[in-house]
Amino acid sequence: MAAELDVDAPWNHSRSIEWDSETVQSWLNREAPHPDAQFLLSEALKSVFSTEPWEQSLLYTLAYIAAAGNAITRGTFERLIDVVGGAQEQRIVGGSQLLAIKLAENIGINNILFEAPVQSIELKGETYLVSSNNQSVLAKHVVVAMSPPLASRISYYPLLSAARDHLTQRMPMGSIGKAFAIYATPFWREAGLNGQVASDTGAVRITFDSSPDDGSFGAMMGFIEADEMRRLDQLSEPQITKEITEDLVRYFGPKAANVLTWVIQRWDLEQFSRGGPVAYAPPGVLTAYGTSLKAQHGKLHFAGTESASYWAGFMDGAIQSGVRVAAEILMNF
Structure with missing residues (x-):
């Protein structure tokens, strides 16, 4: 099809x-x-x-x-x-933010306006006036490179x-989030496991081994998606990590309870994404x-x-x- x-x-x-x-x-x-x-x-x-x-x-x-x-x-x-x-x-060594960082270097940091989210785009004759809350820019062409729902929050003149x-x-x-459980070592590798899980229960149902290649520490990444993410959006971070720890223990055994620290990312709550991945x-x-x-x-x-x-x-x-x-x-x- x-x-x-x-x-x-x-x-x-x-x-x-x-x-x-x-x-x-x-x-x-x-x-x-x-x-x-x-x-x-x-x-x-x-x-x-x-x-x-x-x-x-x-x-x-x-x-x-x-x-x-x-x-x-x-x-x-x-x-x-x-x-x-x-x-x-x-995965990108150094994180996918390197794409934006390298692009900014090529453009020139002085040519980028920070902390200036666009509020309106107005056509004035042959020129566009692009305005944020504290400054404006004139342009011959304008590219709106955002998801459709976020692009709709800009005011356009004419309509x-x-x-x-x-x-x-x-x-x-x-609706999406990621949870990274950080461990002293990627202990699952010692048991011959690759860290990938697909489950039909739990807050985290898909996992991947996100540890560095040298194994200097362990990082287990879990996706939180759709209905589960919407449910967890209503909870505090300690409540979320408690649920995910229970999931990881079920998948990888009692050693999975020994989490050193957590990194929780909830894109649903981010002002300039409001969800994801698309x-x-x-x-x-x-x-x-x-x-x-x-x-x-x-x-x-x-x-x-x-x-x-x-x-x-x-x-x-x-x-x-x-x-x-x-x-x-x-x-x-």
Whole structure:
């Protein structure tokens, strides 16, 4: 099904309206009713989208799978969820923030305005006035590189198209957090375990070994996703770590209780993310408003990983969307 889609316009498929009229859960209930299949597919999908299967459109999910590749190699569900040879394989030494740090170095730190979140973008003749609460900038072109729901919090003058506004109203973020339990050593390796877990119970149901290669300390990372993240968002950090410790002990034995320190990240509570890892489309959104994901409004351009043709939802997709809008600007500069 995913292999049949045009990654640039999945809404043009002959069955797009049919597939966009149901959720992943309704499709699973019909096509994969066995409890084991429901568990494996549901948890795998939750690990990718941080949503429950009843929340997202089947068409959106198929398009996301199709995008897990490139123009030569079509995307597959396996590539989306696999570690070896898949989307979950690599980490960046030094942290993914190095992408932003290195980019800032190339741009020049003096050319970046900090603590100036954009509040409005106003077209004045041939120039855009981009304003924050304490300063403004004039620009010939403007790139809004944010998730659709966050981009909607900017005031635009003149108003954006109705279709773009409806799109941003209808694409919420997934609900996601990460918990890192730090240990003196990666003790699970001594037992021949790789640290990966897939469970159908607990606050943390997916785990990965995030320890440094030299094993100088142990770091067990657990994803908190969808309904579990929404539930834990209501709890204090000590309550959260207590639940996760119980999960890790169940997975890795009593040594997992000896946590030295915790790092808890709840993107749902972050002002400039409000969830993650990506904005998703419930039923009916892509077929009605999907063309607005990339559509220019004059010299106002929209980027962000949601608008990528390949690896939408990943850092690769975010970079690809930047390349796309750069080409748009050069064509009209």
